[in-house]
Amino acid sequence: MCGIVGYIGTKKASPILINGLLRLEYRGYDSAGISTIENNSISIMKDKGRVKNLYNLSGIDDLEGTIGIAHTRWATHGKPSKENSHPHMDNSKTFSVVHNGIIENYNELKKFLIKEGYIFYSQTDTEIIPNLIHYYYSKDNKQDDLKLLRSIKNACSKLKGSFAIEVISKDYPDNMIVVRKDSPLVIGKGDNENYISSDIPAILSFTREFYLLEDLEFVILSRHDAKFYDKDLNSINKRIQTIEWNASSAEKDGFDDYMLKEIYEQPTAIRETIGAKLTEDSKCEFDELDFTKEYLQSINKIYLVACGTAMHAGLAGKNMIEHICKIPTEVDIASEFRYRDPIIDNKTLCVFISQSGETADTIAALKLSKEKGAKTLAISNVIGSSITREADFSIYTHAGPEIAVASTKAYTSQVVLLSILTIYFAEILKISEKEVKSLKKAIIELPSKIEKTLKCTEKIKKFGHRIYQEKDVFFLGRGVDETVAKESALKLKEISYIHAESYPAGELKHGPIALIENNITVISIMTDPKLVEKTVSNIQEVITRGAKTLVVTNQKIDDKMFDTVIHIPETNSFVSPILSVIPLQLLSYYISKEKGLDVDKPRNLAKSVTVE
Numbered sequence: 001m002c003g004i005v006g007y008i009g010t011k012k013a014s015p016i017l018i019n020g021l022l023r024l025e026y027r028g029y030d031s032a033g034i035s036t037i038e039n040n041s042i043s044i045m046k047d048k049g050r051v052k053n054l055y056n057l058s059g060i061d062d063l064e065g066t067i068g069i070a071h072t073r074w075a076t077h078g079k080p081s082k083e084n085s086h087p088h089m090d091n092s093k094t095f096s097v098v099h100n101g102i103i104e105n106y107n108e109l110k111k112f113l114i115k116e117g118y119i120f121y122s123q124t125d126t127e128i129i130p131n132l133i134h135y136y137y138s139k140d141n142k143q144d145d146l147k148l149l150r151s152i153k154n155a156c157s158k159l160k161g162s163f164a165i166e167v168i169s170k171d172y173p174d175n176m177i178v179v180r181k182d183s184p185l186v187i188g189k190g191d192n193e194n195y196i197s198s199d200i201p202a203i204l205s206f207t208r209e210f211y212l213l214e215d216l217e218f219v220i221l222s223r224h225d226a227k228f229y230d231k232d233l234n235s236i237n238k239r240i241q242t243i244e245w246n247a248s249s250a251e252k253d254g255f256d257d258y259m260l261k262e263i264y265e266q267p268t269a270i271r272e273t274i275g276a277k278l279t280e281d282s283k284c285e286f287d288e289l290d291f292t293k294e295y296l297q298s299i300n301k302i303y304l305v306a307c308g309t310a311m312h313a314g315l316a317g318k319n320m321i322e323h324i325c326k327i328p329t330e331v332d333i334a335s336e337f338r339y340r341d342p343i344i345d346n347k348t349l350c351v352f353i354s355q356s357g358e359t360a361d362t363i364a365a366l367k368l369s370k371e372k373g374a375k376t377l378a379i380s381n382v383i384g385s386s387i388t389r390e391a392d393f394s395i396y397t398h399a400g401p402e403i404a405v406a407s408t409k410a411y412t413s414q415v416v417l418l419s420i421l422t423i424y425f426a427e428i429l430k431i432s433e434k435e436v437k438s439l440k441k442a443i444i445e446l447p448s449k450i451e452k453t454l455k456c457t458e459k460i461k462k463f464g465h466r467i468y469q470e471k472d473v474f475f476l477g478r479g480v481d482e483t484v485a486k487e488s489a490l491k492l493k494e495i496s497y498i499h500a501e502s503y504p505a506g507e508l509k510h511g512p513i514a515l516i517e518n519n520i521t522v523i524s525i526m527t528d529p530k531l532v533e534k535t536v537s538n539i540q541e542v543i544t545r546g547a548k549t550l551v552v553t554n555q556k557i558d559d560k561m562f563d564t565v566i567h568i569p570e571t572n573s574f575v576s577p578i579l580s581v582i583p584l585q586l587l588s589y590y591i592s593k594e595k596g597l598d599v600d601k602p603r604n605l606a607k608s609v610t611v612e
């Protein structure tokens, strides 16, 4: 989730662009760049690192252009580097482009363009866009005002995935064209000037009048005007909207906190993580991996190693890998693994899961596994992070920067990526075909089911209001639901400072039930049809002892037995944690709010634990 800024007006563009990028810094990024037009030619200044470094680039002060585009990059294809930073130009240096989103079919388009004689200088998916525009531009023999727009529209019709794009061209020095699909883009109207951004806060200090773009709406911007077109290039009218947000709520897209924003970003994070890797009727693909059947058959054990929430994602992964791929799989806490002399040899595959890719214990566990001869695979949300540089192979969640300390969208994206990895292994091994088919369908349906699950907010808020002053809360579940119980208890502890414990529901009577007393809160998750009756019986035991109960389920149960029941959509059991965790993420959030705590920055915690 990179950031985009653009300007077309009568003032020097570069300071406005850099100022806009600085206002997007809160989102996280690894590189920055700007492009302007002067004397009918395109200039680009870009580098990896901080936005303020742009001020040090030689020649930046000489950019006099009054039209320009700018970008902060969060690497998705190719490591952070000057070459991979945006803007990108086509080979003829006619077009300069910045892009947010992911072009899923970029490999296919790149091959096509290479055949047509185009040369690529970066590893990004974005660089195909200016070249594809050039391809259509050079084939269009009409010389009218809409030629540039037509070429961009033709290029966009070939793109699969998500994009918000700004294009400037030396042949049209008084225009900029923008378009979006599944990635945000807004236009701010000024006095004889237009501002463009992926995020309102970047340009909120310049204007409060905005046009909000819908998918596949194209805009030709000039200094005095904005002309809108639909996907077939028919002219359309857009209404200006006045935004009343203050700068802080604008950074959070109008949400009160980053955590809530990130909870609501989960459908997008998961769509982007699925990307082109998985479709219902073709084989699952990872460009980064080249595992063979012989290799997978030779594995004696898979270790999934991580810390905290990432380790909980590993627990969900273990269930799927063992059941579907029949490979023995263990989940380890990195800080334990590194000191417990685990049995590892060259037939062991060690998978390291880390949102940040910088967690000290996870890095140490990875180094140890390499020393012992294992093959290593990193799963991270940050391209170029330490674990991805250290591991033999790396694959990525595309959750975008996670700013709240408590992890939400990174967790669900990790579970999704592990489920896709499971399918990838099973398809190579040619086993569990029926289960793979049903899992694929379930994964593809997840984003829309998450949207439905998020509708439980009001009911959860009410339950949160009832229990926010409690001292202890228990979470129970069996099988995959127990992994969610663990994650939900961690979330509640972290941001509401309530003592929360999770147990496999069947363990209750072996000790913890002694803690159950009148009015205590017990939360349970019941999504596995094979186990639901067993868990209901366990909850019956705590109800008899006076407990208040919240149940998250996708099964038919007798709602009257419990205080509150949250019904979530049915799905394949292996990916049910992705849906069942959502009401419980929201519960922790609303309890923390009721207690007046700093949800995004809980006490004593850091987002990235880079020391042991």
Ligand code: F6R
Pocket: 307, 308, 309, 310, 311, 353, 354, 355, 356, 357, 358, 359, 362, 405, 406, 407, 408, 490, 491, 494, 607, 608, 609
């Ligand atoms: C909990 C949380 C932590 C992290 C853990 C690992 O909400 O965020 O438990 O999951 O510190 O961090 P990464 O995934 O960056 O290695």
